Amino acid sequence: MPILEVKNIKKNFENTEVLKDISFDLEEGQTLSIIGSSGSGKTTLLRCLNFLETPDEGTITVRGKLLLDGANPITDQRQLRENRKHFGLVFQQFNLFPQYTALENVTLAPLLHSDPSMKDEIVEKGKALLAEMGLADRMGNYPHQLSGGQQQRVAIARALAMEPDILCFDEPTSALDPELTGEVLRVIRELASRHTTMIIVTHEMAFARDVADIAIFMDDGIILEKGSAKELINNPKEERTKQFLSSLSSR
Ligand SMILES: Nc1ncnc2c1ncn2[C@@H]1O[C@H](COP(=O)(O)OP(=O)(O)O)[C@@H](O)[C@H]1O
Ligand SMILES: [Mg+2]
Known part of the structure; x- marks a missing residue:
């Protein structure tokens, strides 16, 4: 059974059809990269998966459990919060809470969602996650005291702290100076090698090709084209995919 089944997702904003009929599956432990031009609907798709937007139609199923049916939305807030926990999202602009330290950013949501007796365990786990991200000496720093690459690594630790089934990234390096992208891509590469199930929207084609199992254009x-990441990026079949990839390489 796939860990994620997305079926016939449609989303309109006023009169614009932004997602027309999106369907795909993802297997546990796989990484999917989503590529495509600006405005093609990538962010909207991730926002639908993370319950930040509600699709007008279509279903999202995780481990065989129907989490969302656009035609029959869940109204129970508790249920909605539970369903959200299956997904984590790392944003382009990090979106850390500026008034909290790195460690507080990581532990805030787990502390809110659990019994007070779990506090020590959650704090220890938060520290371990930050250490894994190479931030052992930065736990007490506030976001403004951290570089963009460090902030993004805190954001990744924060998403992992909720133990999502599927971790999503929306252009995780596009707000970073070029010399800082490497440290963030390295962390994501490491997560992929440990078979973290991930969906990554990215314009870093070499990275997408090397790290992802599957790619969607x-x-x-x-979805105009879908296949193995290597095949799709090295040997695109559709004319539009070829145009898109060559427009990137000629920049
Ligand atoms: N909240 C919104 N209201 C109206 N239009 C939106 C909204 N969010 C996105 N759009 C439109 O949806 C289209 C797809 O946007 P987006 O999902 O951000 O694409 P991408 O991430 O691929 O660049 C764009 O035309 C964008 O203007
Ligand atoms: Mg986007």
Whole structure:
């Protein structure tokens, strides 16, 4: 059984069809990369998966459990919060809480979602996650005291702290100076080698090709091409995919 089944997702904003009919599966332990031009609907798709937008139609199923049916939305807030926990999202702009330290950013949500007796365990786990991200000496720093690459690594630790089934990234390095992208990509590469199930929207084609198992090319709200990441990026079949990839390499 796939860990994630996305079926016939449609999303309109006013009169614009932003997602037209999106369906795909993901196996546990695999990494999927989503590529495509600006405006093709990549962020909207990730936001739908993370319950930040509600699709108008379609279903999202995790480990065989129907989490969302656009035609029949869940209204129970408790249930919604439970369903959200299956996904973690790392944003382009990090979105850390500026008033909290790195460690507090990582532990805030787990502390809110658990019994007070779990506090020590959660704090220890938060420290371990930050250490894994190479931030052992930065736990007490506030976001403004950290570089973009460090902030993004805190954001990754924060997402992992909730133990999501599927970790999603929306262009995790595109707000970073070029010399800082490597440290963030390295951390994601390491997660992939440990078979963390991930969906990564990225314009870093070499990274997508090397790290992802599967790639999807989105164009104007549809999945135009889907296949093994290596095959799709090295040998695209569709004319639009070829155009998109060559426009990137000629920059
Ligand atoms: N909240 C919104 N309201 C209206 N239009 C939106 C909204 N969010 C996204 N869009 C539109 O949806 C389209 C897809 O956007 P997006 O998902 O951000 O694409 P991508 O991430 O691939 O660049 C764009 O045309 C964008 O203007
Ligand atoms: Mg986007």
